Amino acid sequence: MRYAQGGGLTAERRQFREQIRFEAGDRFEQGERNAAIAKDLRVSERSVERWRRAWREGGRAALASAGAPKLPKLSDDRFTELEKELARGPAEHGWEDQRWTLARIRALISWRFQLDVSAAAVWRLMHRHGWSWQSPTRRALERDEDAVGLWKKDVWPQAE
Template identity: 85%
Template structure:
């Protein structure tokens, strides 16, 4: 099942699901059947079977949430360090131009933190921290801004 935020339940939804499992545990203790528990809690019988097995082996504590399935590889403190390095610019790190493609950021993460991540993971990391994709404006080297402004002011209104 895929979730709206692209990877799992929110903390609030995890707590809600945990409460449902705890309620199922109370019903297991009273000896209720799986089908009745599943119907009342509006979950599948397979889930109830899985929960009952966990409850039998570890009690109510086995029904507790295990937390988010995957924590970010870079903590917020480490990401702040990465942002400082990105602000220094690519030239400081040995690249000739002033672009930060994902492959370069990935290499920087590897050099700085000895952490190998995929380009997709780099994108998700940047996106999670409010970064967005930027495209440089393509302008002719011979562009004369003064002439362009004059054309916009004088010629363009007559063309309409």
């Protein structure tokens, strides 16, 4: 299953799924078959089997949601601070050009929040908050647009 931009389920969606598991638990107590439960709840039989096993071992409490799988290392408040730092630009933080790379953002997080995160974690963090990678257009400072236009007009057609 693919999840929303934030990755994982929202609290509301987790609660909704938990209610489905609880309903399945009620039906386990009534002795209903897995196939009937799966069909009525519109889930796979394999999921119902897994829930029944958990229910046998731990009762209704075993069907409760375990919560979010992993909390992000950087809270939303801290991410707001990070965005302010990113808005200042890389040059303000000592880099020569104006490109934010994952390595640079990782270094900024390490310096600003004393957190050691991987480049993959930085990518997930930025993606979760709607950031995407950008590739700057590189043009030579010496580029002569008129000469390029003439070349495209005169030379390029002859090369074909």
